[in-house]
Amino acid sequence: MRVENPRTLPAAAGDAAAIYFTLSNLTFADDSLVGASSEVAGSIEIHRSALIKADDREAIEAGGSYDYGTGEENEEDKSELAAEEVAMDMPVLASLQIKSGREIEFEPAYVHLMLIDLKQDLVLGDDFTVILHFAKAGDVIVDVKVVDDLN
Ligand SMILES: [Cu+2]
Numbered sequence: 799m800r801v802e803n804p805r806t807l808p809a810a811a812g813d814a815a816a817i818y819f820t821l822s823n824l825t826f827a828d829d830s831l832v833g834a835s836s837e838v839a840g841s842i843e844i845h846r847s848a849l850i851k852a853d854d855r856e857a858i859e860a861g862g863s864y865d866y867g868t869g870e871e872n873e874e875d876k877s878e879l880a881a882e883e884v885a886m887d888m889p890v891l892a893s894l895q896i897k898s899g900r901e902i903e904f905e906p907a908y909v910h911l912m913l914i915d916l917k918q919d920l921v922l923g924d925d926f927t928v929i930l931h932f933a934k935a936g937d938v939i940v941d942v943k944v945v946d947d948l949n
Pocket residue numbers: 816845883884888910911912
């Protein structure tokens with residue numbers, strides 16, 4: 799599994815925060831992200847953005863075969879979308895399939911990991927560790943950076 803550019807926006811202790819990155823399954827097996835954990839949060843959930851068009855939801859849940867492409871959403875300000883996501887009630891996914899050879903972009907208006915009940919402030923310029931749990935690949939340790947611009 800390869801995780802590129804893991805990032806989040808500044809946030810305050812007690813709040814929630816969304817994490818974004820590019821996930822690539824470089825293994826020869828289909829796999830699933832089944833959860834994540836971090837010392838900075840009470841829990842971490844896999845969220846599907848409520849901003850996603852209803853027609854696309856089924857494809858996402860079927861296993862990372864959804865081609866989100868370069869739709870109109872991408873041209874909007876991602877940081878703004880991320881703030882919107884944190885304020886929303888978002889559907890929780892029990893797991894997210896990623897097929898062998900596939901890449902999934904975790905990004906605003908698509909899917910993200912949500913840090914619930916932050917134990918500390920996330921300060922611009924800081925970084926922190928998140929462990930991604932995969933059904934087959936096991937644990938993958940990720941260093942998430944706190945940025946002011948998600949693009
Ligand atoms: Cu969320």
